[in-house]
Amino acid sequence: MTVSSNRQLVCDLQGVGKTSAEELRQLGIETLEDLFSYYPYRYDNYEIRDLADVRTDEHATIVGKVHSEPVLTYYAKKRSRLAIRVLSGRYLITVIAFNRPYLKKKLKLGDKVTVTGKWERNRAVLTASEFHVGLPEREERIAPVYPVKGGLTVKRLRAIVRQAFRQFPDCLSENLPSKIINDYKLMGRKEAVYEIHFPSERSRLKQARRRLVYEEFLTYELKMQAYKLKKRQSSYGIPMNIQRDRLRSFLGGLPFSLTRAQKRVVDEILDDMASDAAMNRLLQGDVGSGKTIVAAIALYAAWTAGYQSALMAPTEILAEQHADSLQKLLGPFSVNVALLTGSIRGKRRKLLLDQLKEGTIHVLIGTHALIQDEVVFNRLGLVVTDEQHRFGVGQRRELRVKGTDPDVLYMTATPIPRTLAISVFGDMDVSTIDEMPGGRKAIKTYWVxxxxxxxxxxxxxxxxTKGRQAYVICPLIEESEQLDVQNAMDVHAQLTQALPGFRVGLMHGRMVSEEKEAMMASFKNNRTHVLVSTTVVEVGVNVPNATLMVIYDADRFGLSQLHQLRGRVGRGNSQSYCVLVANARSETSMEKMRMMTETSDGFRLSAFDLKLRGPGDFFGKKQSGLPAFRLADMVHDYRTLAAARDDAARFVKDPLFWESEAFLPLRRPLIEAGILNNDRLD
Incomplete structure (x- = not known):
């Protein structure tokens, strides 16, 4: 029986019994859809190649002639190493095969051999992963490799996929409009899925991947764009009546002029606040780009419209810093700014909560304390979350529901390319401050x-001696047998001895929050002169007197993290310095150090970091909102991502998309996700 649906269960495939079905289920494969989209994670290349075209550390398959007697040596409990000279084309190379002692008797001078392995160009050595005496026997030149476990082998999985194509040849129906396929010259869906599992040649594999990556991005972006559209249509936010005259007076009273980028994002935020749809916007900008003043303008605008605001920061010291700067900015304009943290207790806390409920507190700044049940606002209209990635989705939601559809502004100092930001942060609009205020001295960065x-x-x-302060960052807390890198405890002891007369503090992740807060406060108040720390140094903490940042084993950190750490200095009027200490030996490590010394552009650094590390490592494995794609890579396929986003935005605004039978395959995932019923997007 032929079933034209990829909802068909894999247990209905001929040759797939209970054991195989259970092994497939362990891999998350239960339907044909699961099976066909369980893509290989890499391909072994068995195409015969000329070594002139192979880069160092790349795998290659070569055919050659045995040119010397094999030399066999034993070591470590009968392990063996066989070395033999092979002439391949114009290259005379050494082939090394581990734990294949039987080859010594099989190989004779002049024999043809086929070898697959890792090529080291400088040493002219090929380390064999496969060794065959004679000419190539493999039919397939490009062999897919799947992640498997248990008793299921790659060979068996490929046989099951092949059987699915034979038994259900009509199950992979086309789901893209013909115009898209023609405009982008895309491979058909069935053909692309077959080629990804059974590639006939490199060029066709590339085309198959291109087609499936676009499809994956389009499916994702349709969810994002449809959710945004439906949310705007059904979300009755607060159309704030912002007093523009008072706002102009406030801006005119600032001791500096806004940059063009700041003016642009302020306009975007104010337009959102004035509309009748609730704002859901991410404000991203480099270290020192002036995000706080933009937030202050939004807080003031909400006050002129008669609404309260809340600003949540991840730590007490950062919340105190925000409260201090906002009181100075907003206080002279009769805006009552208050601070609520876990340290505020008793009568003082009760009075504050009473004033908040009455509405006499206009802007409340705090930590997680803001989301407690006892915190009740009178008329909450704007919620600002600083370093939003430090809070869980649930914590951000708890603050938001303290008002009725308040406007929400998230801030982050981790700049990422705009296309990626729009995808990672899902249903948010993105505002980017991509220009630095004038007058700040560049931090001089050195690599030693x-x-x-x-x-x-x-x-x-x-x-x-000049009265300045210094940070010293180490990758580890204490000594490790596995890693030969500096640790904070040893460095603290060394610097305490090397800097008599100066107080050297120590901070790391094993300290409880109160200890870390106390140490950071001591450094901020210049009672501690040198702070030796792991990377727990708070993002955004302002210590204008700190002029030196020393980072041990800097090549072990990501570029974006190094840039964030560098941003802890350079906040005062004095010249600041960042010293990267690293015996970088690999080409990647040296390139990272060069990039840090050559540029202070956080967007350029983060783009390079993303290429090096990939989005999973860049954002952290638990980063909320980071989509898990089967085949697509948001960094390397960013042009395809941008095209899919633009197409999705156009589709969801077109009535034909919602009515035409031709678009049903693309609408179906939206229906299943519950987006059309205004369910919250996960």
């Missing part, structure tokens, strides 16, 4: 080897 630490300490002593 570990052998130069004495010189670095002399420079640190010089800065401390």
């Amino acid at each position: 080897r570990h052998e130069m630490m004495e010189r670095v300490i002399r420079f640190m002593r010089s800065e401390l």
Whole structure:
């Protein structure tokens, strides 16, 4: 019986019994849809290649002639290493085969051999993963490799996929409009899925992947765009009547002029606040780009419209810093700014909560304390979350529901390319401050080897003598047998001895919150002169007197993290410095150090970091909102992502998309996700 639906269960395939079905289920494969979209994670290349075209550390398959007697050596409990000279084309190379001692008797001078392995160009060595005496026997030149476990082998999985194509040849119906296929010159869906599992040649595999990546991005972006559209249509936000005259007076009273980028994002935010749809906007900008003043303008605008605001920060010291700066900015205009943290207790806390409920507190700044049940607003209209990635989705939602459809502004100092930001942060609109305020001195960044630490300490002593302060960052808390890198405890002891007369503090992730807060406050108040720390140094904490950032084993950190750490200094009027200490040996590590010394552009650094590390490592495995694609890569396929986003935005605004039978395959995932019923998007 032929069934034309990929909802068919894999247990209905001929040759797939209970055991195989259970093994497939362990991989998340229960239907034909699951099976066909269980793509290989890599391909072994068995195409015969000329070594002139193979890069170092790349795998290659070569055919050659045995040119010397094999040399066999044993080591470590009968493990063996066989070395043999092979002439392949114009290259005379050494082939090394581990734990294949039987080859010594099989190989004779002049024999033809086929070898697949890792090529080291500088040494002219090919380390064999496969070794065959004779000419190539493999039919397939490009062999897919799948992640498998248990008793299921790659070979068996491929046989099951092949059987699915034979038994249900009509199950992979086309789901893209013909215009899209023609405009982008895309491969048909069935053909693309077959080629991804059974590639005939490199060029066709590339075309198959291109088609399936676009399809995956389009499906995702349709969910995003449809959710945004439906949310705007059904979301009755607060159309704030912002007093523009008072706002102009406020802006005119600032001791500096806004940059063009700040003016642009302020206009975007104010337009959202004035509309009758609830704002859901991400404000991203580099370290020192002026996100706080933009937030202050939004808070003031909400006050002129008669609404309260809340600003949530991840730590007490950051909340206190925001409260201090906002009181200075907004206080003179009769805006009552208050601070609520876990440290505020008793009568003081009760009075604050009473004033908030009455509406006499206009802007409340705090930590997670803001989301407690006892915190009740009189008329909450705007919610601002700083360093939004530090809070869970649930925590952000708890603050939002304290008002009736308040406007929401999220802020982050981790700049990422706009196309990626729009995808990662899902249903948010994105505002980007991509211009730095004038007048700030650039932080001078240097890369030194570990052998130069004495010189670095002399420079640190010089800065401390001038009354300045320094951060010293280490990758580990204490010594590790596995890693040969500096640790905070040893460095703290060394610097305490090397810098008599100066107080050296220590901060790391094993300390409880109160200890970390106390140490950070001591450093901020200049009671501690040097702060030795792991990367728990708070993002956004403002210590204008700190002029030196020293980062041990800097090549172990991502570029974006290094840039964030560098941003802890350069916040005052004095010249600041960042010293990267690293014996970087790999090409990637050296390139990272060069990038850090050559540019202070956070967007450029983050784009390079994304290429190096991929989105999963860049955002952190638990980053809320990061979509998990089977085949697509948001970084390397960003042009396809942008095209899919634009197409999706156009589709959802077209009545034909919602009515035509031709678009039903693309509408079906939206129906199943519950988006059309205004269910919240996961």
